[in-house]
Amino acid sequence: MSSPSPEGEQPGVESRSPQAANLRYPDDDVPEDSVVDGETLSRDIEDSFDFIVVGSGAAGAVAAHVLAAAGHSVAIVEEGPWVKTREFGADVHSAFQRLIRDSAMQAVEGRSFLPLLQGRCVGGSTVVNSAIAWRTPDDVLDDWSERFGLGDTLSMRVLEPHFTILERDLSVRPVADDVVGQNNGLFLEQAKNDGYHAGKMRRYDAGCRGSGRCLSGCPTAAKRGMSVTYVPMALAAGARIFTSCRVDQVLRARGRATGIVARSTSSDPWRATKCRVLLHARKGVLLAASTIQTPVILRRSGVRAAALGEHFQIHPGLALAGKFDRPVRMNFGATQGAESTHFRRTHRFKLETISLPPELVAARIPGAGHELTQRLADYGHLAVWAAQVRAYAEGTVSPAWGGGARVRLTLTEADVVATRSACATLARMLFDAGAREVWPGIHGVPSILTSPDDVARIAEGPLDPRAYSYIATHLFGAARMGPDARSSTVGLNFAVHGTEALYVIDSSIFPTNLGVNPQHSIMAIARLAATRIAEKAASEIAA
Numbered sequence: 001m002s003s004p005s006p007e008g009e010q011p012g013v014e015s016r017s018p019q020a021a022n023l024r025y026p027d028d029d030v031p032e033d034s035v036v037d038g039e040t041l042s043r044d045i046e047d048s049f050d051f052i053v054v055g056s057g058a059a060g061a062v063a064a065h066v067l068a069a070a071g072h073s074v075a076i077v078e079e080g081p082w083v084k085t086r087e088f089g090a091d092v093h094s095a096f097q098r099l100i101r102d103s104a105m106q107a108v109e110g111r112s113f114l115p116l117l118q119g120r121c122v123g124g125s126t127v128v129n130s131a132i133a134w135r136t137p138d139d140v141l142d143d144w145s146e147r148f149g150l151g152d153t154l155s156m157r158v159l160e161p162h163f164t165i166l167e168r169d170l171s172v173r174p175v176a177d178d179v180v181g182q183n184n185g186l187f188l189e190q191a192k193n194d195g196y197h198a199g200k201m202r203r204y205d206a207g208c209r210g211s212g213r214c215l216s217g218c219p220t221a222a223k224r225g226m227s228v229t230y231v232p233m234a235l236a237a238g239a240r241i242f243t244s245c246r247v248d249q250v251l252r253a254r255g256r257a258t259g260i261v262a263r264s265t266s267s268d269p270w271r272a273t274k275c276r277v278l279l280h281a282r283k284g285v286l287l288a289a290s291t292i293q294t295p296v297i298l299r300r301s302g303v304r305a306a307a308l309g310e311h312f313q314i315h316p317g318l319a320l321a322g323k324f325d326r327p328v329r330m331n332f333g334a335t336q337g338a339e340s341t342h343f344r345r346t347h348r349f350k351l352e353t354i355s356l357p358p359e360l361v362a363a364r365i366p367g368a369g370h371e372l373t374q375r376l377a378d379y380g381h382l383a384v385w386a387a388q389v390r391a392y393a394e395g396t397v398s399p400a401w402g403g404g405a406r407v408r409l410t411l412t413e414a415d416v417v418a419t420r421s422a423c424a425t426l427a428r429m430l431f432d433a434g435a436r437e438v439w440p441g442i443h444g445v446p447s448i449l450t451s452p453d454d455v456a457r458i459a460e461g462p463l464d465p466r467a468y469s470y471i472a473t474h475l476f477g478a479a480r481m482g483p484d485a486r487s488s489t490v491g492l493n494f495a496v497h498g499t500e501a502l503y504v505i506d507s508s509i510f511p512t513n514l515g516v517n518p519q520h521s522i523m524a525i526a527r528l529a530a531t532r533i534a535e536k537a538a539s540e541i542a543a
């Protein structure tokens with residue numbers, strides 16, 4: 001599938017609605033009858049499939065495509081709506097309301113306040129993410145193999161062919177020179193001056209035009225999120241998708257998963273009718289509802305594994321802004337286009353650029369009222385650089401009253417030390433790159449730093465996680481994989497210990513976090529899982 005690109009428009013002069021009426025996007029044309037929209041259901045329904053895949057994000061879409069392409073009948077069940085490329089607008093607030101779980105108001109409970117972002121729509125978080133692609137680092141895979149008893153199950157030798165296919169299908173490539181933009185360019189230049197190992201990001205990108213709108217849905221379908229790639233590809237291979245249908249429970253009988261029960265959902269809070277969707281699975285149920293929702297579904301389905309809900313991990317992320325005399329124009333260029341893994345192994349953080357729209361950058365701007373408005377007027381002169389910390393902290397995930405999830409985690413002192421070090425590094429880089437002011441957003445540190453000498457204030461900053469403006473978008477664990485049912489939830493064959501044909505294929509199974517962006521690892525592992533599950537089904541038919 002190649003991305004349509006309207007002719008006659010110059011990069012950098014993106015109109016507010018870059019979607020072109022005369023073009024077809026990959027999510028425009030899906031096979032007739034392949035979509036059942038829960039929003040429009042008026043009665044309960046019941047149906048049967050070989051496989052049911054819960055969730056249509058990074059893990060679910062990839063797996064559904066593999067299974068459908070292998071000739072199995074597949075139902076994808078997705079809690080959120082299908083918001084099409086043509087509907088993506090520039091308004092961040094309404095995009096977050098439609099595309100992000102709880103309108104982006106989810107948070108991790110613990111000593112610090114930690115907002116948690118997850119996509120809730122067809123394509124899951126890939127619709128609102130920055131499309132950064134990283135293969136799982138060898139040191140992580142080796143650790144899983146040795147310390148967690150995974151052996152060769154998720155080795156690079158096994159995953160390599162899956163990465164290769166994904167990179168081909170999703171056009172993984174470095175950010176093109178003409179959409180680097182200045183926020184990314186300044187970072188690359190400074191990292192080079194500092195001698196840091198850094199470069200342009202590799203992304204799922206079929207012709208990015210630098211609209212800087214990855215976080216509210218790519219308006220040109222150049223970002224190869226799941227709603228414009230593997231979901232339509234799975235449907236073309238014969239799968240069906242039930243959108244706006246939330247899975248409450250996996251049905252089990254005689255130690256085996258037999259189907260799911262879902263309820264239709266509605267964007268209209270006053271709509272009372274919720275229809276029951278009962279789907280039977282002849283060959284298996286694959287959970288790909290993400291690290292938070294998958295463990296909750298397992299728990300609600302009566303799974304009582306010892307480690308279920310434990311060992312939840314994140315990469316807490318945070319950003320600093322620098323104000324320059326020269327224009328930076330964050331509104332043009334790849335949303336996230338430059339990075340450095342220089343400190344990943346030694347200091348447990350990764351540095352990234354992130355171009356934020358005015359609505360989001362406002363959270364990083366000191367002051368309120370008139371002061372805030374005045375500073376916001378400098379938007380065109382701001383650069384925003386960020387860090388993702390490979391935190392040690394482990395938390396828990398459990399069902400909450402009302403159908404949601406309760407997520408708890410408190411960062412350790414070592415995590416805050418890593419955060420401080422990342423923030424100090426970024427502040428120093430911003431000053432060296434020419435910033436006149438740096439806005440760190442750290443409680444207990446002046447909100448406006450005006451000299452490189454002030455960086456020491458960050459380096460010696462508070463060790464209390466509450467002082468930092470974190471956000472979590474990378475989630476791991478809570479249904480760990482391992483050979484021993486006493487310390488893990490899922491076996492080396494991706495099946496939940498003690499329950500046949502119930503598989504977990506998202507990052508809930510990861511024994512640890514990664515230190516790099518997770519989508520690529522999640523997709524490769526989901527692809528491996530689906531391939532193994534399809535082979536098992538084929539061998540059972542043959543026997």
Ligand SMILES: Cc1cc2nc3c(=O)[nH]c(=O)nc-3n(C[C@H](O)[C@H](O)[C@H](O)COP(=O)(O)OP(=O)(O)OC[C@H]3O[C@@H](n4cnc5c(N)ncnc54)[C@H](O)[C@@H]3O)c2cc1C
Binds near residue numbers: 130297506
């Ligand atoms: C703002 C943001 C930016 C990010 N940037 C990057 C990046 O650039 N690179 C990268 O590698 N990673 C990035 N990530 C992380 C990455 O997107 C996720 O790690 C990845 O998408 C997770 O895949 P998943 O399939 O487990 O979950 P998701 O992609 O979140 O998909 C899960 C799906 O399951 C659905 N679901 C949940 N519960 C139910 C239920 N009960 N019934 C039915 N459906 C259900 C959800 O609605 C959702 O659509 C980012 C994340 C965010 C939020």
